[in-house]
Amino acid sequence: MADIISAQxxxxxxxSDQDTVALIELLFFAYRDFVSDPDEILSQFGFGRAHHRxxxxxxxxxxMTVQQLLDLLRITKQSLGRVLKExxxxxxxFQKEGExxxxxxxLYLTAKGEELxxxxxxxxxxxxxxxxxxxxxxAAQLYRKILYHMVNPENRxxxxxxxxRAAAIGEESGEHG
Amino acid sequence: MADIISAQxxxxxxxSDQDTVALIELLFFAYRDFVSDPDEILSQFGFGRAHHRxxxxxxxxxxMTVQQLLDLLRITKQSLGRVLKExxxxxxxFQKEGExxxxxxxLYLTAKGEELxxxxxxxxxxxxxxxxxxxxxxAAQLYRKILYHMVNPENRxxxxxxxxRAAAIGEESGEHG
DNA sequence: GAAATTATGTCAGCCATATTGACATATTTT
DNA sequence: AAAATATGTCAATATGGCTGACATAATTTC
Numbered sequence: 001m002a003d004i005i006s007a008q009x010x011x012x013x014x015x016s017d018q019d020t021v022a023l024i025e026l027l028f029f030a031y032r033d034f035v036s037d038p039d040e041i042l043s044q045f046g047f048g049r050a051h052h053r054x055x056x057x058x059x060x061x062x063x064m065t066v067q068q069l070l071d072l073l074r075i076t077k078q079s080l081g082r083v084l085k086e087x088x089x090x091x092x093x094f095q096k097e098g099e100x101x102x103x104x105x106x107l108y109l110t111a112k113g114e115e116l117x118x119x120x121x122x123x124x125x126x127x128x129x130x131x132x133x134x135x136x137x138x139a140a141q142l143y144r145k146i147l148y149h150m151v152n153p154e155n156r157x158x159x160x161x162x163x164x165r166a167a168a169i170g171e172e173s174g175e176h177g
Numbered sequence: 178m179a180d181i182i183s184a185q186x187x188x189x190x191x192x193s194d195q196d197t198v199a200l201i202e203l204l205f206f207a208y209r210d211f212v213s214d215p216d217e218i219l220s221q222f223g224f225g226r227a228h229h230r231x232x233x234x235x236x237x238x239x240x241m242t243v244q245q246l247l248d249l250l251r252i253t254k255q256s257l258g259r260v261l262k263e264x265x266x267x268x269x270x271f272q273k274e275g276e277x278x279x280x281x282x283x284l285y286l287t288a289k290g291e292e293l294x295x296x297x298x299x300x301x302x303x304x305x306x307x308x309x310x311x312x313x314x315x316a317a318q319l320y321r322k323i324l325y326h327m328v329n330p331e332n333r334x335x336x337x338x339x340x341x342r343a344a345a346i347g348e349e350s351g352e353h354g
Numbered sequence: 355g356a357a358a359t360t361a362t363g364t365c366a367g368c369c370a371t372a373t374t375g376a377c378a379t380a381t382t383t384t
Numbered sequence: 385a386a387a388a389t390a391t392g393t394c395a396a397t398a399t400g401g402c403t404g405a406c407a408t409a410a411t412t413t414c
Contacts, residue, residue, distance in 0.1 A: 014306065014310070015305070015306050015309055015317055017302070017347070018344050018347055018348070019317060019321075020302045020305050020306060021237070021298070021302070021343070021347070022321065022340050022343075022344065023305050023309075023317070023320060023321060023324070024298065024301050024302065024305060025237075025339070025340060025343070026321060026324035026325060026328075026336070026340070027208070027211065027305075027324055029324075029328050029332070029336045030324040030325075030327035030328050031204070031208050032251075033327060033328050033329045033332060034204065034327055036329075048398090048399055048400070049399090049400085050399080050400060050401085053205075060198070060202075065361080065362095066361070066362060066363095067360090067361065067362085074209075075400085075401070075402090076401080076402065076403080077361095077362075077363080077364095078363095078364080078365095078401090078402075078403085078404095079400065079401055079402075081362095081363070081364070082399095082400080083400085085363090085364095098361090101360090101361080101410075101411070102409085102410060102411090103360070103361045103362070103408095103409065103410045103411070104361065104362085104410095105361080105362065105363095121198070121201065124201050125194070125197045125198070125201065127327055128192070128197050128200050128201060128204075128327070129191065129192050129197060130326065131323050131324075131326035131327045132192055132200075132323060133191070134322070134326045135319055135322040135323045135326055136322075137315075137319060138314075138319075139319055139322070139323055140192055140196060140200070142312055142314065142315075142316055142319050142320070143200060143319070143320065143323050144196075144199065144200060144203060145311070145312040145313075145316070146308050146309060146312045146316055146320050147200070147203035147204055147206075147207040147308075148203060148207075149307065149308035149311045149312055150207035150210060150211055150304055150305070150308045151203075151206050151207050151210050152210045152213075155206070155210060159203070159206045162202070163199050163202060163203070166198070166202070167195050167199065170194070170195055170198070171195070225369095225370055225371070226370090226371085227370080227371060227372090242390080242391095243390070243391065243392095244389090244390065244391085252371085252372070252373090253372075253373065253374080254390095254391075254392080254393095255372090255373080255374085255375095255392095255393080255394095256371065256372055256373075258391095258392070258393070259370095259371085260370095260371085262392090262393095275390090278381075278382070278389090278390080279380080279381060279382085280379095280380060280381045280382070280389070280390045280391065281381095281390065281391080282390080282391065282392095
């Protein structure tokens with residue numbers, strides 16, 4: 001491991017300016033590469049990142065409402081509209097009328113959509129696994145903590161709720177833990 | 178600390194699917210909030226994220242060439258063009274003819290530009306510091322390792338070079354470590 | 355039962371930021 | 385002198401956000 005990648009001063013507990021800036025920049029570079037894998041796959045389908053998000057989150061919580069998806073993505077109805085329509089037209093997503101509330105259009109992935117979701121997730125999962133494995137120790141646990149604490153305090157509850165719910169769905173639908 | 182935020186299975190060393198997906202999603206949510214602070218400041222200036230990147234990297238390596246900036250940002254000359262022109266016109270960046278090569282237009286921040294750079298960095302630095310502090314242990318060192326290993330292997334050298342060079346510049350120009 | 359609210363969809367236009375291709379100028383290298 | 389390099393600029397196109405307005409169907413409230 002190169003020296004540059006190890007923080008230089010952890011003595012006092014508070015991060016030095018140098019180390020803090022290095023983390024900011026590393027996050028920028030890491031995130032850029034992190035999204036580059038799915039980007040390439042998406043371009044083969046004529047899709048963009050917006051499509052990825054929809055496919056991912058719908059696949060993780062099948063039957064979610066349009067409004068739930070909007071709240072999660074924090075975009076406008078109009079922005080979602082185009083991508084969702086396209087995904088439906090091309091057969092990756094389908095809608096089902098809500099049973100208890102027939103105004104709702106519950107969202108589901110088709111088999112084709114689920115296939116795409118997994119294909120997009122694979123390189124990201126591999127990247128995370130590799131990075132965690134190469135970092136040794138309790139890397140995963142600590143990484144999770146740090147990312148969680150980087151979320152705005154007022155958003156943490158909804159993020160936690162999401163992760164919790166999606167994990168429960170994953171269990172019952174056979175994603176082996 | 179809530180149970181949900183701690184990885185559930187670290188026994189074997191290999192991350193479970195559940196934990197891996199949770200990390201993918203946490204990275205998405207964390208990055209979104211991470212960029213939201215500068216976004217808000219930028220909008221007050223009529224700037225966007227592209228301006229942020231230019232101001233940040235030029236400020237970290239004053240005198241860099243346009244080509245170096247293009248390589249770092251991995252965007253086209255035309256994309257950079259508008260943003261750079263705007264920053265120059267509004268007095269945040271200025272250019273100086275290269276001494277050894279007079280074709281080059283070396284990039285520097287004005288005092289106003291440096292002020293903006295620091296203002297944009299502050300909330301991100303605070304967020305990182307808080308997250309690391311709240312995560313305990315060797316969080317910073319491990320976080321740095323993980324982010325570094327999330328960068329594509331073929332890009333690691335340039336990322337390491339950048340961090341190294343920028344750190345050296347920071348030292349000499351008085352950013353206290 | 356009428357009125358208000360909610361969930362969803364759609365039209366139109368605007369903005370920021372990315373792209374490609376083409377072309378121009380000045381300077382350096384061969 | 386010719387080729388390559390560093391930079392700048394014009395034009396057209398795409399993606400994915402945004403706002404505002406309006407429409408329909410279903411549910412909730414009074």
